[in-house]
Amino acid sequence: MNSQNPAAAPTAKSDRRRTSAFPRTGAVIEDLPPVHESYWALAPEALFTVRVTPAGEFLFGGINPAHERLTGLCATDLIGRRPEDCLPPAAAAAVSERYRACVGVGEALRYEETLTLPTGERTWETTLVPIRDSRGEIVLLLGSGREITEHVRTREALAEGEARLSAMAETVPDVLFSADGRGRLTYLNGRFAERTGVRVEAALGDGWIGVVHPDDLEAVREVWREVRGPLAPFEYECRLRDAEGRWRWHLVRARAMPDGQGGMQWFGAATDIDYVKRSAEELASLNGQLESLLAGITDGYFTLDHNGRVTSANPRAERWFADPIGRDFVGIPFLERFGQSSELIDAVARVLDTERPEHGEVASTLYPGRWMELHLYPLAGGASVFFRDVTEARLRRRELEETKWLLQRSLDSLSAHVAILDEAGVVIAVNRAWRRFAERNTDRVGGAGVGVSYVEACRAAAPTSADAARVLAGLEAMQAGQRSSFYHTYRVETAPPRWFQLRVSRFDHDGQIRFVVAHEDVTEVHQAHLAVNHLTRQLLAIQEDERRKIAAELHDSTGQHLVALSLGVARLAEIAGHLDGVEPIIGDVRASLEEAQKELRVFSYLLHPPNLGADGLGYTLRRFVEGFSRRSDLKISLNVSSGVDGLDYLIQRNLLRVVQESLSNVHRHARATRAWLTLELKSDRLLLTVEDDGEGFPRGLEGGPDLGVGIPGMTARVAECGGTLHIGRGRRGAMVRAIFPIQPARGLTEDVTE
Helix, strand or coil: CCCCCCCCCCCCCCCEEEECCCCCCCCCCCEECCCHHHHHHCCCEEEEEEEECCCCCCCEEEEEEHHHHHHHHCCCHHCCCCCHHHHHHHHHHHHHHHHHHHHHCCCCCEEEEEEEECCCEEEEEEEEEECCCCCCCEEEEEEEECCHHHHHHHHHHHHHHHHHHHHHHHHCCCCEEEEEECCCCCEEEEHHHHHHCCCCCHEEEHHHHHHHHHHHHHHHHHHHHHCCCCCCEEEEEEEECCCCCCCEEEEEEEEEEEEEEECEEEEEEEEEEEEHCCHHHHHHHHHHHHHHHHHHHCCEEEEEEEECCCEEEHHHHHCCCCCCCCCCCCCCCCCCCCCCCCHHHHHHHHHHCCCEEEEEEEEEECCCCEEEEEEEECHHHCCEEEEEEEEHHHHHHHHHHHHHHHHHHHHHCCCCEEEEEECCCEEEEEEEHHHHHHHHHCCCCCCCCCCHHHHHHHHHHHHHHHHHHHHHHHHHHHHCCCCCCEEEEEECCCCEEEEEEEEEEEECCCCCCEEEEEEECCCHHHHHHHHHHHHHHHHHHHHHHHHHHHHHHHHHHHHHHHHHHHHHHHHHHHCCCCCCCCHHHHHHHHHHHHHHHHHHHHHHHHHHCCCCHHHHHHHHHHHHHHHHHHHHEEEEEEECCCCCHHHHHHHHHHHHHHHHHHHHHHHHHHHCCCCEEEEEECCCCCEEEECCCCCCCCCCCCCCCCCCCHHHHHHHHHHHCEEEEEEEEEECCEEEEEEEEECEEECCCCEEEE
């Protein structure tokens, strides 16, 4: 059989020579007698032939009518053709491989195959028989195919059923077993070994007797001696030793079934009932505990029969319903004794009548002004009643409601728009200003009313609103616990434009998370910040101008004096250098002058920065680092991200000043030979890192009161842009790290985490 063509093997129409259906190996092809031809035509099996050419190729010879009927294939499409010519490549390769295998072994070959044919997917049992000519050469393969689809399905279903039964046997909590008629075990599931600690193999036969309690063993043996033939199911109880050596009661049940060999086989299960044996005393103990519990609780409890008579009560109920003349509460007809119309009596009557539980709060008629919380449950033949005095709780609840009312009025008095969100971001409370804003702006994020998800509203608006996207990111970070508060300032295009600030704060209390969202008009504050920033720019410009003047003065005046002094020292060395003790002194003076000139060059270079406005930050940094490295003998590695020249000028200028101050500290304090300067531009921030291989910051520069002027100045410049500065130890020596927001501080800072 082949993958498209089960048992498809054509027979040449001109070849009238046939063989029997299953000739023995080596049989010679002979003319088929008429009876054989009749069998070929009438046989129910799918018969086919495959011719083997001298070149080792296979040609379909013929297929019988049953083959055509069963497979849906036509003989005229196959006869005289190779598998490769009439079958898909995969199918042709598969059947050719089968044919070659049969020719190779020279004997009959039988196999199963599942094929998709015009009649559908079927499973076949195919047999190939090689036919030899007079010279012993295999010249023909005779094949027959028998459809076994249902047989295979039955076989697979049986295997699946056995696997399922085995899996079920291993998962049930009971010990399952089978035994012969003498009580010798033939099967145990894994639960036996798990429960007793004895291997299954050791327990088969009579090995299981070792785990039976000695006092129960004889009775168990007697049971098995008495069972003979197809008896009714039986059961007995005995104690079995568990894996920890404890004796536990088990109920053993078994049923007999024929074993297929004229005898009987018993199938049964052993169920652990140890808890049943101990239930009576445990129940008594629990009843005692329940009575003690009911006697000690502050709630009142009593039970009634179906006639409304009190059958039991705890001390609290007896005190609450105490009789003025001292009669016992238990035993009285409750509905008659307290028959006056009241919510309690009505509720008890309904539960006894409808057999449905009821819950609620009712006013007490015995104690006017007090309230009872009731829980009534139907029982078999009556009802149970739990009650408690909730007068104080009602008073506290009323106070809480008044507090909520006062809080709401306080929120309503605020001009800011305030909303409270639950942990999912759904609005659960708003003040009057928020409600009014929501009514006027239902299409805006801030227009979300009570019951609306503020987070989802932000998410819906985020694709078209950068402000909504920033708020969404802040809220999600707070939901994840990454932030405790967040605020974002945004501009509203009105005439004139107004600025608003959204502030979100997270509160955790008793396992609940709440978010308070407030919108405020901060236009005046924003304008004040703009004015301060403008003034700061003016002051910094004046400072920059003064620095240039100082740098020029140092170079033109102090520098010239140092040059003149150097020349004087050289002249003094010529005149008095031969005198004893003078040459070392002149050498020290000359070294001091050289160090002073070097420091002067470095200081002048720091005071007079390159032309940042004309050249851009990237080029300015590279030129500054090269010049500083030449003047200070400090090897500096510089790595600058592209795109920094497009940043705001305030960030560029302040960053350059931080770099200048950092390298100046490295030169003066670190005793370093190398420094690494990295400027990394990210999507929302600029990261500056300056690190050296020196001794780190001297004591007092990392923290404490002795910070000098440089580090506070650096901190102020970074803070001016809304960033942060960190100074500490790196992997090699000291490290300065500054983070600048991509958009510098102009007016109010946006997207801030506290």
